[in-house]
Amino acid sequence: MTITTIGLDxxxxxxxxxxxxxxxxxxxxxxxxxxxxxxxxESKLAETEKRNLRLYGYGVKGFTLSMIETAMELTQDKxxxxxxxxxxxxxxxxxxxxxxxxxxxDLALHQLSERYRLVLITxxxxxxxxxxxxxxGLGDLFAAVxxxxxxxxxxxxxxxxxxxxxxxxAVMAGNSMRSDILPALEAGSWGALIPYPLVWAxxxxxAPVDHGRYVELGSIAELPAWVDKVAG
Amino acid sequence: MTITTIGLDxxxxxxxxxxxxxxxxxxxxxxxxxxxxxxxxESKLAETEKRNLRLYGYGVKGFTLSMIETAMELTQDKxxxxxxxxxxxxxxxxxxxxxxxxxxxDLALHQLSERYRLVLITxxxxxxxxxxxxxxGLGDLFAAVxxxxxxxxxxxxxxxxxxxxxxxxAVMAGNSMRSDILPALEAGSWGALIPYPLVWAxxxxxAPVDHGRYVELGSIAELPAWVDKVAG
Numbered sequence: 001m002t003i004t005t006i007g008l009d010x011x012x013x014x015x016x017x018x019x020x021x022x023x024x025x026x027x028x029x030x031x032x033x034x035x036x037x038x039x040x041x042e043s044k045l046a047e048t049e050k051r052n053l054r055l056y057g058y059g060v061k062g063f064t065l066s067m068i069e070t071a072m073e074l075t076q077d078k079x080x081x082x083x084x085x086x087x088x089x090x091x092x093x094x095x096x097x098x099x100x101x102x103x104x105x106d107l108a109l110h111q112l113s114e115r116y117r118l119v120l121i122t123x124x125x126x127x128x129x130x131x132x133x134x135x136x137g138l139g140d141l142f143a144a145v146x147x148x149x150x151x152x153x154x155x156x157x158x159x160x161x162x163x164x165x166x167x168x169x170a171v172m173a174g175n176s177m178r179s180d181i182l183p184a185l186e187a188g189s190w191g192a193l194i195p196y197p198l199v200w201a202x203x204x205x206x207a208p209v210d211h212g213r214y215v216e217l218g219s220i221a222e223l224p225a226w227v228d229k230v231a232g
Numbered sequence: 233m234t235i236t237t238i239g240l241d242x243x244x245x246x247x248x249x250x251x252x253x254x255x256x257x258x259x260x261x262x263x264x265x266x267x268x269x270x271x272x273x274e275s276k277l278a279e280t281e282k283r284n285l286r287l288y289g290y291g292v293k294g295f296t297l298s299m300i301e302t303a304m305e306l307t308q309d310k311x312x313x314x315x316x317x318x319x320x321x322x323x324x325x326x327x328x329x330x331x332x333x334x335x336x337x338d339l340a341l342h343q344l345s346e347r348y349r350l351v352l353i354t355x356x357x358x359x360x361x362x363x364x365x366x367x368x369g370l371g372d373l374f375a376a377v378x379x380x381x382x383x384x385x386x387x388x389x390x391x392x393x394x395x396x397x398x399x400x401x402a403v404m405a406g407n408s409m410r411s412d413i414l415p416a417l418e419a420g421s422w423g424a425l426i427p428y429p430l431v432w433a434x435x436x437x438x439a440p441v442d443h444g445r446y447v448e449l450g451s452i453a454e455l456p457a458w459v460d461k462v463a464g
Binding site for chain 2: 057061068072088128147148149
């Protein structure tokens with residue numbers, strides 16, 4: 001097979017993200033402990049996030065607004081301004097969190113970039129994702145960066161047509177079965193799942209069964225060799 | 233001159249935006265009237281927005297977070313949860329505001345799209361800008377959409393290289409001297425200012441003097457004829 005282009009997810013594929021969200025969840029639960037138990041808080045927050053996804057999209061700013069909304073709803077507006085202030089602060093800290101590439105990312109991307117065009121394909125806040133890429137030091141390895149509002153088959157067709165030689169000659173690699181793998185396979189690309197220990201509930205999905213263009217890797221370190229094998 | 237591509241700003245060029253922000257400012261001032269006068273509120277909000285721009289970027293979600301922060305700071309955390317709730321609601325309403333193309337936009341874009349490639353180039357929240365474009369009914373007239381975190385000369389060079397035949401063969405049209413015109417001229421493009429009655433303070437800048445590739449038009453209805461004249 002001819003492979004010209006590698007699409008890479010960013011959050012939880014190149015650097016930690018869900019870990020930071022989980023830490024903020026923990027802080028949120030502690031702040032609101034006087035009003036509700038962890039389970040009630042988490043389920044209400046998940047409900048608010050899901051309801052707001054259509055309006056706020058993905059990313060830290062929308063998540064911060066959803067935390068504030070949840071805090072007010074769960075306490076029947078009895079939450080203190082001090083708590084709202086701490087939620088705002090938690091959101092700001094998420095946006096300024098240092099970005100450290102995950103183990104093996106740097107080497108794998110260097111190897112891949114010698115033979116293929118690398119394209120970063122990620123959801124989230126536009127400015128924040130650009131800032132994370134710059135802070136990661138990985139920016140120069142990518143031929144293109146596409147920050148998208150949704151990852152569906154059309155997204156991959158469009159991005160791989162624009163930045164490569166079509167979806168059929170592209171591999172998509174990422175940690176989300178639902179966003180990175182299934183729609184890329186549907187578009188005709190190859191899909192390499194690189195699991196991350198935590199998965200946001202919204203991103204969970206079943207693995208494809210006996211799919212010829214799909215692989216689950218142990219880590220990103222295995223990606224260059226797998227792509228080379230596909231490319232023959 | 234050969235002109236192949238027309239870049240168009242979105243907010244306040246194709247549809248109202250600043251008007252909606254001003255209405256929300258007014259609502260914000262009314263909500264906090266018990267705590268501070270209009271001038272103090274506006275100047276504090278402008279200060280907070282400016283400070284947060286690096287972190288939140290452009291768009292409604294960041295603006296909502298800045299309103300909440302300002303309300304707490306200006307009242308020394310004495311603001312009521314009811315007010316915070318109304319600020320959240322105001323932000324949500326901005327995100328669901330119906331989108332109506334400004335007068336003359338539809339005809340001008342139809343005329344331009346017969347002869348040139350149209351590219352939408354806008355700042356703001358990714359998902360919200362995509363939603364506004366879809367709601368406007370203008371989406372099919374554009375060959376490409378670029379939602380960017382900053383509009384500088386490099387942005388225009390990159391976008392017009394990607395979607396056209398380079399910045400020298402492109403016209404950028406928009407209402408912001410600072411974001412739409414000056415950096416596009418610097419990149420080598422032509423610039424057509426289409427004034428909107430309100431300008432966000434952050435976007436104000438002086439007009440270029442005696443610049444051969446710059447024009448200020450009375451309305452977008454004049455754009456097709458001016459571009460045709462440039463293109464000879």
